[in-house]
Amino acid sequence: MVVFPSNKAICERLNGMPCSTMRRHLARLVEAGLLMRRDSPNGKRYVRKHGDGRVAFGFDLSPLYCRSEEVARAAEAVREVEGRVRRLREVVSLMRRDLAALAEFGEDIQPGLGLWDQLRDKAALIARALRRKLAIEELSAYRADLEALLDHARNVIDGPETEEMNTNGASFERHHHNSNEESIDLEPALEKGGAAAGAPDVETDVPFADLEEADTRRVPKIPLHLVIAGCPSLKTFYQGDIRHWHQLFDAACHVRPAMGISASAWEEAQRFMGPEQASIVVVAMLERFAHIRSPGGYLRALTSKAAAGEFSCGPMVMALMSRRTAA
Secondary structure, three states: OEEOOOHHHHHHHOOOOOHHHHHHHHHHHHHOOOOEEEOOOOOOOEEEEEOOEEEEEEEEOHHHHHOHHHHHHHHHHHHHHHHHHHHHHHHHHHHHHHHHHHHHHHHHHOOOOHHHHHHHHHHHHHHHHOOOOOOHHHHHHHHHHHHHHHHHHHHHHHOOOOOOOOOOHHHHHHHHOOOOOOOOOOOOOOOOOHHHHOOOOEEEOOOOOOOOOOOOOEEEOOOHHHHHHHOOOHHHHOOOOOOOHHHHHHHHHHHOHHHOOOHHHHHHHHHHHOHHHHHHHHHHHHHOHHHOOOHHHHHHHHHHHHHOOOOOOHHHHHHHHHHHHHO
16 A cells, blocks of 8 residues: 655656645645655655565555545535535526516516616626625525515516416417427427527527626526416426526426436536526426436437527427417
């Protein structure tokens, strides 16, 4: 368990790390008790054989071996926390976009209220905060603030009592004009050129974009209540309220593992579709789950179409609505 590489060999294996930096890291490992020094009389690292035996001078790896399970558990805990932070950051980003959209919508239907300016200012402040690396406590605080503001804004717009959503043909007539009832199934129609061709049911979210990474997400124009009306099975597996896009994202995250969709397929779908459209796809797949042989493979196929600019989530929802109407 004693190894005896030279400083030069260690630095080369670390892709040319400076020797001073390498020595500092080694000192910290020794201080943490993960390595032990077995120094020779002259301070060099080497091995010397005496008949059938040998004596090695260098770094003793036995403490690292003995604590390998502890290190693995600590690494898993760090990965879990990082995953929670990443998911919470995504939810806060979606909620911030919901807030900005509600402010614009509220200004159109009830102009003159100072509330809409306050909501826009809050959305802008949080967008700037998201450029930094935030701790989970800060993200949780932002989420709580946004939840309160979103509920308040929705109550001002809709009233405290939410009426039953109208899901007849008139409520989605403008989204239905480019769909073929006889040919649409769960498989979405392909739109040549994607965004370049001006797909009618998505829009690019430009205001308040995070500067940390390029914001290529597309926000569906299709009303959220149509998605919920077309996917009633979701209520069986997710008991929370779904009044905003970030809540649909929460629901999709909740049902995704039970559907057999891997985390990598889900993250790839979010990357190319955007979190809102990826969430629509997952809940639409849940509605037709019995007819999908491989949900993970199906999602990856749709993600490939989205990456090529040939994906639209609108026909999926319209197909489900048509099935419900026919039934």
